[in-house]
Structure formats: C-alpha cells, structure tokens
Amino acid sequence: MIHPRSLAAWALLVVLAGPVRAQDTTDVAFRVQMPDSVVVTASRVASTVQQTGRRVTVYTQRDIQSLSVNTIDQLLNVAAGVDVQSRGGFGVQSDLRMRGSTFNGVLLLLDGARINDPMTGHFLMDLPVPLSEIARIEVLRGPATALYGPDALGGVVHLITKTALRSGQMVDTGLAAQIDGRYGENDLYDAGGAVRHVGTTTAVSAATALQSSDGQVIRMGGQPVTYRDGDPVRTDFRRRVGTAALARNLGGATLYARVGALSTRNGGSTTRCYLVRAGGGRRPRL
Incomplete structure (x- = not known):
C-alpha cells in the first residue's frame, strides 16, 4: 500500500515537472533560426x-x-x-x-x-x-x-x-517555356507566354501577355448610354504587352538590358508605353 504522504509527494513532483518540460520545448522553439530576406x-x-x-x-x-x-x-x-x-x-x-x-x-x-x-x-x-x-x-x-x-x-x-535578379555565376541553366490562357463571359480572354534560356554566364528572356473583353453596356434609367456617333458605352478594355531582356555576367560586374512595349485601351481612351533600358556595374547578390 502506498503511503498518503508518498502519493502527495509524487503528485507534487508531476505538477512541478510539467512546466519544466513545457519551458524546455519553448526554449527549443525560440532557438530555431529563421532565414531572413x-x-x-x-x-x-x-x-x-x-x-x-x-x-x-x-x-x-x-x-x-x-x-x-x-x-x-x-x-x-x-x-x-x-x-x-x-x-x-x-x-x-x-x-x-x-x-x-x-x-x-x-x-x-x-x-x-x-x-x-x-x-x-x-x-x-x-x-x-x-x-x-x-x-x-x-x-x-x-x-x-x-x-x-x-x-x-x-x-x-x-x-x-527574373533577369535583373541574376548576378554572379548563373544557376539553373537550361531552356524553359510556358503558355497559359483563360476565357470567360463577355468575350474575356487572357493569354500569355514566356520563354527563357539561362547559360553559365548569360540569361535571355522574352514574354508577352494579351487580355481583352467586350465588357457590358453602361445603362442609365434602363437605357444604354451612347457616344455621339450612337455606339453604346461599354466597360470594354484591351491590353497588349511584350518584353525581352538580357543579363550577362562579366566577372565582377553584370550587363543588363531590357526593352518593352505596352498598348492599352479602356473605353475610348488609348495608352501606349515603351521601355528601353540598359546598364551595368557591380550588383549585390540578392
């Protein structure tokens, strides 16, 4: 038969040991080093x-x-x-x-x-x-x-x-390509493609994206809103974009160049944008 005093002593020991084990687990969790950006x-x-x-x-x-x-x-x-x-x-x-x-x-x-x-x-x-x-x-x-x-x-x-992020020795060399597309109501479509080749010292990439939709007719008081020529005002839009880039490792420096073109239309408004950029120099490893 277990003496009551011994039973009380064992119970007290279990109660005291519980927090000690929990504290040990917490200490281990706090010692984990998470990688930083x-x-x-x-x-x-x-x-x-x-x-x-x-x-x-x-x-x-x-x-x-x-x-x-x-x-x-x-x-x-x-x-x-x-x-x-x-x-x-x-x-x-x-x-x-x-x-x-x-x-x-x-x-x-x-x-x-x-x-x-x-x-x-x-x-x-x-x-x-x-x-x-x-x-x-x-x-x-x-x-x-x-x-x-x-x-x-x-x-x-x-x-x-992706091309500008390259610095130093190129890794993951090879050719990669992707094509994707989606289609929805009101003639909504989204299509795009990209191709990329990475060598030991040079990375070349090109990408394009096409999006468009006829949208919906804007109505006021149940009647369609029209332009002066009688065409209905719609929530239509269109977007065309294409770009190409080059990055080359020159030892302690990197040469980088990119060109791009964009054309968008939203209702009756059209916007065009062009990008030409070239540069080089020492870059930190990101």
Missing part, C-alpha cells in the same frame, strides 16, 4: 529586414506563385496598405495609393528604374512587363522622400524581374 528598397543598400527599421514587405517568387493572381495589380491588391485604383481589367490605366497618399505619392521602380510618368504621374500599372517576368516585389510603406524624392511620399513599390 535581403531588402534593397528601404535603404538602397542590401540589408536585412531587422536592420532597415522600416515597414517593408517582400514577396519572393515562391510567394507570387502560391497566390491566385494573374496580374501585377492583383498581386499588389493583396499587399496590405497598397490600394490599386483600377479603371479597367488586368491593371489597365490603374494608379497606386498608399498610406493616404494620392496617385502621385507612390514611387514605382522596375529593376531600380523609375516608372512614374513625369508629366502626369498617372497609370502606374501600365507596365510593359507581364507578371510572368516578375521574380520579386518589395513594398516600402511610409515616407521615403529623403531617399527617392517627393513622389515617394506614401511609399515605394520595387518590382524586380
């Missing part, structure tokens, strides 16, 4: 998130692929604090707002180059680069005018393409 938007110098002291969100290529988005504007809509003001589908003639700023208070960078229209500041999402070319997105929230000028009052969105 390298952020360049917040300081213009490659640094970790903890060192920037800024509110920064980084979307890697794996994050982008895991989200159910088809365009860059849809991806930015997912990012908390980024408001996409759309005038048409797939980012046609869309603006960005952040932290209460207006459309001209958000700076958009593509591989480090400014994309904002210097004349109007409008239509930031009229990018001559499709989503299939984007490898990384960094969103800096809050004023950054000291680094980037007055058009970064609300924040900065930095888009980094």
